[in-house]
Amino acid sequence: MRRIILSAAIALLAMACATQKSGDNERRIFVTIAPLQHLAEELTCGDFSVELLVKQGASPETFEPTSSDIARLSDAEFVFSTGLISFEHSLTHNLGDNLVDLSEGITTLGGTCSHHHCNHSHGIDPHIWTSPRELRTMVRNMLRALMSHYPDSAKYNASAEQIIARLDSLDSYCTERLGDGKQRAIMIYHPAYTYLAHNYNIEQIAIENEGKEPTAKHLVELIERGRNMGVRAIFHQPQYSTNKLRSVADELGAEVVVTDPLSFDIESEIRRVVDIISKQNE
Ligand SMILES: [Zn+2]
Structure with missing residues (x-):
């Protein structure tokens, strides 16, 4: 594709x-x-x-x-x-x-x-x-x-x-995919879609906590927020470890999806990420 x-x-x-x-x-x-x-x-x-x-x-x-x-x-x-x-x-x-x-x-x-x-x-x-x-x-x-x-x-x-x-x-x-007034979130290990989230009114939930591995308390909060926002996909960048991500995904029954914000074809990557985010709340 x-x-x-x-x-x-x-x-x-x-x-x-x-x-x-x-x-x-x-x-x-x-x-x-x-x-x-x-x-x-x-x-x-x-x-x-x-x-x-x-x-x-x-x-x-x-x-x-x-x-x-x-x-x-x-x-x-x-x-x-x-x-x-x-x-x-x-x-x-x-x-x-x-x-x-x-x-x-x-x-x-x-x-x-x-x-x-x-x-x-x-x-x-x-x-x-x-x-x-x-x-x-x-x-x-x-x-x-x-x-x-x-x-x-x-x-x-x-x-x-x-x-x-x-x-x-x-x-x-x-705008079309994300602008229907539904509350949406992108949950991701490292917060690489801050501007996308800002421009199209979605909430970015970072698993990484201020550049560091999340604490147990932070993980509990993440799961809570993810549940409230109907998160069905957790994004993971190839440059980071998946350890902490799996436990959050299991708790939420969410899928782990790889995204590469450093892709050569960033336009296709943005489109793919937006499709996944918008499908979460359908
Ligand atoms: Zn980064």
Whole structure:
């Protein structure tokens, strides 16, 4: 299914970009996390080779760029970062104008700040890429950076419009599935869907307690809240352990569902998560 959506996206991409080049390119863009990679490739019509800093399977929370990473990033024409994950702060000190903070213009939300990858500027939740509205702003910020170097490039504008139209329809889809006035919750180990929950009025119940394993007391409260909210699915990220999650799932008779907020195809992942959340209360 994902592949189908992705190839459909690539077919569309060929329409906005007059010529689609292959990946072996001198010009380079770095993105800090995987969900930004396809977006950057699509936006730039394959004109750049787009490389990923935090490889799949690695956790951005514990990631530390090495000096050779910094050297490679320095050579890239653009480095697209969320601007909110803690390792990205060291990039601010080490890189110049090529570092693009994609959170510009986004109203950030608070998080629990023992959250490992929490921003140093106090309690900001970094997960802006898991909601279509914030993602749309991030694409606009990518475009603005590109246009500062290539002011005459109409194709980047055209492909941005195409991506934004797709994110608009994802936004409408989320509203449609979640906006029927029913009370809904997403229960998840690590609270990676804060912006999605905020935008579509669902409650995010994190099993992790301020970045740490939950205590017995916290678990009892979670089960109570989950029961009240009709939780039927508990989301689990591949980057975290499932120990505590199973006992909560058993108590609630809920299913454990894997979600990867660091998926390359974040749009499909958002759609899938929204489907599961909306089905809980049908
Ligand atoms: Zn996270």
